[in-house]
Amino acid sequence: MSNGFFNELNEKKISRRKFIKWSGAVSAPVVLGGIATTGNMVKKAGAELAAKKADELVLTTCSTVNCGGRCLIKAHINNGVVTRLTTDTKADTFELPQLRACIRGRGYRQFVYNPDRLKYPMKRVGKRGEGKFERISWEEAIDYIAKELTRITEKYGPASRYSNYASGHSGSIIGAGNMIQRLFGLTGGYLGFHNSYSSAQTTNATPFTYGTTQTGSTLDNLSHSKMIILWGHNPVETRFGVTDFYVRKAKENGVKIVVIDPRQSDTAVALADEWIPIAPTTDAAMMDAMTHVIITENLYDKSFVDQYCVGFDENHMPDGVPEGESLKSYILGEKDGVPKTPEWAEKITRVPASTIRRLAREYATNKPSALMQGWGPQRQAYGEQFVRGGTVLAAITGNVGVKGGWASGAGYISLVKTTAVPKGDNPVGLTIPCFLWTDAIVRGTEMDAKDGVKGLAEEQDTLPVNMKAMFNLAGNTLINQHSDCNKTAEILSDESLLELIVVSEIFMTPSAKFADILLPSNTFMERWDVGTTWAPSQQAILSQKCIENMYESKSDYEWMTMLAKKLGVEQKFTEGRDELAWIKWSIEESRKTDPNFPTFEEFKKEGIYQVSLEGNSVVAFEQQIKDPKNNKFETPSGKIEIFSKALWDMNDHEEIPAIPKYISSWEGPEDPLTEKYPLQLIGWHYKRRCHSTFDNNKWLEEAGPQVMWMNERDAATRNIKDGDRVKIFNDRGEVHMPVKMTNRVIPGTIAIPQGAWWSPDKDGVDQRGNVNTLTSQRPSPLAKGNPQHTNLVEVARV
Amino acid sequence: MAQLGFYINNDYCTGCKACVVACKDKNDNEVGVNFRRVYEHSEGDYVERDHAVIQNIQTFFTSISCNHCENPKCVEGCPTGAMYKREEDGVVLVDHDKCVGCKYCVWNCPYGAPQYNEVLGKMTKCDFCIDLISAGENPACVGSCPMRAIEYGPIEELRAKYGNVSDIKGLPNSSITKPNLVITAHRNAK
Amino acid sequence: MHEWSLLIFTLCMQAAIGGTVMLLIFYKKLSKLDPEQQFHVMKLPLVVIAGLSLIGLAASFTHLGSPENALNTIRHLGSSWMSREILVTGMFIAVACGAAGLAFIQKKVNVWLLAAGAVIGLFDIYCMGAIYYNTLVSGWNSINTYTSFYGTAFVLGPILIVSLLVPFLKAKNEELAQAFVKNAFYIALGGIAIQLIGVAIFGITAPEVNQIAGVNVMDALEGYQTTVAIRWMIEIIGIFFIGYLSIAMNKKIPIYFAYGALAVLIFAEGMSRYVFYVMGA
Structure with missing residues (x-):
């Protein structure tokens, strides 16, 4: 057959494929005048887009979820809709390598355009943790938060206010956690935290x-x-x-x-x-x-x-x-x-x-x-x-x-330093190890320096008050990523303990379900920020606002500005700057110490500031x-x-030795508890998730399903076959999930990828596979850090 | 233009599936439709001696899309002629105006390349991102690999550069369809 | 297993083809009757054969994602066994329906159409087998595919025809009816023998895996041994029914025995086909 014939076929095919592609891209819900539509807009938009390919806008951005990669993402935007993502395409050298997005970065459209996004502010109507909410307006939400915050502050003092460690959609230089602390600082102070769940x-x-x-x-x-x-x-x-x-x-x-x-x-x-x-x-x-x-x-x-x-x-x-x-x-x-x-x-x-x-x-x-x-x-x-x-x-x-x-x-x-918006001073001046926040709710007034409390004045032995107001913004540590979900749930459900829980979230996560007020957050594609990677880092990326806020969502800074106004500190809080103005301010600050740091205009053009290792090793x-x-x-x-x-000199030579020593671990292989729970359990970081972020991303679930790894030998002795749904349990809880039988894990140890969304059934059995159903809240001796890879469990067929 | 093919540096494939999802993003493929796929191959066992364990676990990953074969069995078996190999670069494509959605090609392909789209009622597959190539870009998977383990180009050039291997452990025999694929085998895949 | 369409399609077509072959074999003996009587006896089988082939056709359409393009499927006769099979199946259906229609118009059965149907049908089964035999699916590329398909035709065809003919024939010509049941029994035994030969060959040849995510057929069928065993038990019970009928008909065994045998054998062949498609799933 002639070439002409094939070409003709091919052209037909391409035009058809293009239409399919775009119609697919906009089949995610699209905001039109504040109302989500999926129906008749699809075809229209598809046709328009096909005609407007030449006008495609490509913006560089960078996910400011707590991802170790913080890669370069290029959003291809047609008529305000991101239709495709690409990544770094510059020349690829040893000293200046391309920052290619990994599987998570490639799946961001399923994150931003996920139909399950929270769409409007909500107020709890059921029991706490039940997940029953009613829709309210932003004004009602801000009113409620301001009123409750003022009441709690007057009754218990500012040290009862806490912003939880959160790394999910935490942002980088204008992150939710930092900004709420700035607002707290301007209104009397707060109980702060030190450490992290990553590297305490x-x-x-x-x-x-x-x-x-x-x-x-x-x-x-x-x-x-x-x-x-x-x-x-x-x-x-x-x-x-x-x-x-x-x-x-x-x-x-x-x-x-x-x-x-x-x-x-x-x-x-x-x-x-x-x-x-x-x-x-x-x-x-x-x-x-x-x-x-x-x-x-x-x-x-x-x-x-x-x-x-x-x-x-x-x-x-x-x-x-x-x-x-x-x-x-x-x-x-x-x-x-x-x-x-x-x-x-x-x-x-x-x-x-x-x-x-x-x-x-x-x-x-x-x-x-x-x-x-x-x-x-x-x-x-x-x-x-x-x-x-x-x-x-x-x-x-x-x-x-x-x-x-x-x-x-x-x-x-x-190699690259960015400047975050300053938190300002905290008049309370106290911090706790972030892992011990549940303790601070239950027994804050008993917590002292031995619990890792920092900033205690000389005459002050313990925290002055238990934690009463909790702001859990842009993260899932309120329950999912904290140890011992069942214990945490019990503490959170007791409305006499925490009197206010404010959560801002993108999805109805396990943490969101425990909110009194639940605020819909936008995503990094809808806001400005500057992203840097985990160590070792040689770049900063301008995370540009690519699309308008979806539904009624707002960035955390946007709603906090409303709250600051309500609390009478708007000017001090914003210093007259909106999000973009802060980004520009941050860039100028960074340029003061690093003259090579690009101006905003340069940054916008290049999208990235990456320092070559040549001469900078x-x-x-x-x-x-x-x-x-x-x-x-x-x-x-x-x-x-x-x-x-x-x-x-800390004088705890058994658990805090002055030279590094092996200390036989509770719930380690030498613990007598192995007779009851013979298997060790670890929870690794899964390629398809960034902690708990993307657990609801269907493309990534397909690429990396939530499965527990078990050695063939351990499976055989328990009569377990590959793909079986099994129960994993210890005294703290029970998880049901499928097993992947693989010799890629040492005999005697099982591994559950951490970050799955805790999904207890009516009996409290997690049906999704959240490792923290089984982890302990006992902190490490020196850092008071999380011991989440230290667990003994048993596994059986369901 | 000469026959196009893929080069996979299997030795450095981390099984991350960035290529799989980059491909899905470019083609807007639903769950269940994967023009590129990554397979895990793991074998071996432990020797337990007192407390010690000695492992002999051999694992590797293989990323495969369509190999735009010399003798595409999908084309041979297709009853409608919808599946065809175009002359200028040997890319195997599906003409959706002809495809009847019988899925017969699924049973004929050694590599799992044909991917049925339930919504369209048609067979779909890797088209080598010929639209991107003609616009001067790389195919989505090629530019996505964090390990730089996927390349593409005229197959003769790839073979001159990387050799003739297209048979590794776990892959069907290349004599079946003569894939336009060059692989540097992982040490466990030889 | 999600190939229900194909399961129904292949079973219906093979039963219809087997039935056509049986009608042709019985035709000569039935020509002892006068043409009108002959038509009267044969009209139901003819209609059922045409009906089965149409049900098969309908089932095959539900397998297609884009049935509106169905006509395209005969465009690749040069290399595609599927194209060939679809063409031949189409011809068989046309002949089967033509034979039935013409018989009703002329009130007599056209033996040449019947013969054409049988020949085309037998070739059609070969094409059907070739479709699967030529894939890379582990287990399908075995002689067993052909023997299984022909076996189905020669088990279901005779029993189908007997259970449709005999009730009408018995009143008119008991001896002939008895002979038919016997013939059907022997042919069905032959069908089972063909299948057993296929199974034996299947068992002694080492299956290959030629698909990247393919499973060795032995692994694919792990867990289906019970299904296979039950299928053979049912099959034997069905054949036993017919065998008993063939020797004991004059003892006033109700003819419903034949219907029972038919039902049991359809079920058995269905199970067999189910396991066949498990290999490809």
Whole structure:
């Protein structure tokens, strides 16, 4: 047949396909004069759009949900509707790589145009948590909030007001959490929080070694390493910036990559030369054993330890500490009689002693090497020990401050600094660890410094008042992402405890169901912001408003401005600026410290400010190592503190040791509770969700269904088959969900991807698969952080 | 123009499915319709010795769309002639004016490329984003891969650059349809 | 399994074709009767065969996503077995309906049309088998596909015709009726034998998996062993009914026995076909 014939067919096909595409794009509800329509507008819009392809507007934006990637998104807009998304297409180089969107970024249209979006403000009519609401106007909602807030403040004082930790649609420089605190600050103050649910333990523990959390180097370093150990680090799914890209580049350079993880993560599959499965909560035991090998085989960097570290052996100890407390003494078992040998660790970690020995030798003798810690293993009962154990391994092998090495620990680094709208002062001046907010509701007036309360005045032992007014904005930590959903629900349902719960949300999430007043939030595509990635970060992206607010939704700043007016502080709150004006202000502020930061107009044109690693490569602590006389570590001793006197002085040597130690964990593999609940449970970050965000995105559910991973051996002994719906339970709750039988998880451990929306049936059994139905509210000792990978459970067929 | 084909660097495929969803976004495909798909292949077991576990778990991912085959069995079996391979670049397309929606091509394709659209009552599939290519852009999947593991181009060029492999573990034998596909196999897929 | 349309289509067509073949075989013996009587006896089977083929046609349409394009399906005879099958099926339906219609107009049965229907029909079953045999679905690319389809025709066809003919014939010519039941019984046994040969070949050949998400047929059928076993038990009961009828007819066994056998065998063949389509699901 002739070409002409085929061409004709092809043309026909394309025109048809185009129509299909656009009609599909607008078949999501579209706001027309404030009313959502899906029906007759579709065809009209489809026809118009087809004709207007040439007028397509392409705007760069960046999701400011709490995603590690914060990639570059280009929204293709036709007649005010986003019809397609593309991502970074600039030249792709090692120093300036493309910031390609991952699966989540590619699915944003199903987020923005999801028909389930909250459409108008609502007020609770049923019992709290029941999810029964009636529609109200914005004015009614703001009136109610202002009235209740004033009443509660007058009755209990400003310290009873709290804005919950929320990372969902938190924004970046004009985020909901920050802005409500600014408003609280202007009206008497509030109870603040410190820490995060992501990295509480590493941000608290890392500084005891290095004096700072800024222990990350730029990722080009990885290509100079001889070996990379990704310990509980799964950047492929968590999206730490473009870490996966740079690990790939390192692999191409012949760098050996080892992943240590209870799961054979996607990172392990694609990037690792070796995957070492380990029992959850036992990482510190393996680290101790590696240290044992390195010490006993004389593989440590003697001059480095001598010159830069405190506490390695008895000759390098601070004053005022009794004998036998150094790292070496502990590792060799001089005091407790237990040498921390690989054989000792094998029993605990399930990692063969020979593997531990080999890895220790490889790491210590192939210098430089990078031991990168993920944040997962620090979210365990004694996660602080994992964090400090990693830093100590890096230190004694002399992998700190050298190109190709890695200091381990928190790993923060940012080449681009943005300026957030200031929170202003908090006259109350108190903060709690964010994980302990439920405690502050029930027993706030008993909470003291031992509970991690900060800012207590000298004559003040505890919080002055229990928490009474809760603002849970742009996040799902009110129940879903907090530990122990059943316990949390019980606390929230008691209307005598919290007297006001305000929630702003995009969807009817589990948290939204507990609102007294529920406000419909817009999405990042409907507001202005500037996005930056998780560490290590080398860029800022202008998150542009692409479309008008859908339905009656507003940005958090928009409704808070209404509330500020009602409370009589509008001028102080806004300083006369709307959202866009604040963005412009922020950009100008950033330009004051970084002259290369683009102007607003430049930013709008390019969409992104990305710093090339060429000439900007950073090695953490390089100066401290090169020129120690003039560059001290920011620790009390000015050195790397393997032994921390500050920790020693806390005088809780069992749970807060001064050197990193393996502490056998409650609900770990050695807990007698294993007789009742023999399986360990972890909840990993799933590629298809950003925490709980996108759980209701149907494209992403198809790509990554909510399933529990279980080893074939564990399944066989319980007569469970792949795809079966099973019950997972412990004393805190019960979950029913399908099982994926896979050997990609170590025997004895099951894994539920965290973030599924808690969906209790009438008996309180979660039917969706929220891991937090089973997690504990018991905090870690030092950071008071969340231990959510520390759980014992049993599994059975439903 | 020469026959087009895909190159998949299977060794670096993380199974993230960005390509799958980028493709859905571009084509507005509902749940159940996936012009590109990612398959997980996992085998192996553990040796348990006292407390220790030694793993021998071999996993890899494969991203596959339509391979616009040399001998497309979908075209051969199609009763209407709706499924056709166009001459200029060998892209296999569906003419919806002819398609009767019998789904026979689903049973004939080794790679799962034909994807039935219930709403249209027609078969749909990867069209290589020929509209984007003609506008100077990459196909949606190619530009989406965070690992840069998908490329496209004239198949002879891809073969010259990356070799002739289109048979890896888990994939149907390439002799069936002669796919225009080049793969760098994951170490576990060889 | 969601191929109910195709299940109904193949069963109806194969029963109709088997029925046509049986009518042709019985035609000679029936020509002992006078033409009007012959027409009288044969009109119901002719109508039922035409009806079955039309039901099959309707079912096949419900399988299509865009039935308005149905005429396109015969445009690719050069390489598509489906095109060929659709054309041949169309011809068979035309002949079956033509034979029935003409018989009513002429009040007599046209044997040439009957013969044409049988030949076209038998070739049609081959085309039907070839459709599945030539796919990549594990288990379908086996001789079993052909034997299963022909077997269905030779089990359902005879029993169908017997249960339609005999009630009318019995009053007129008991001996002939008895002979028909016997013939039908032997042919149905033959149909089952063909199917068993196919099953044996199926069992000894190692199935291939040629589709990326395909399942080995042995795995696909795991969990259907009970279905298969029950199917064979039912099938044997049905055949036993007919066998009993063939030797015991003069003992005033009610003719409803034949209807019972038909119902049981349709059910058995339906189960067999259900399992067949499980492979492709």
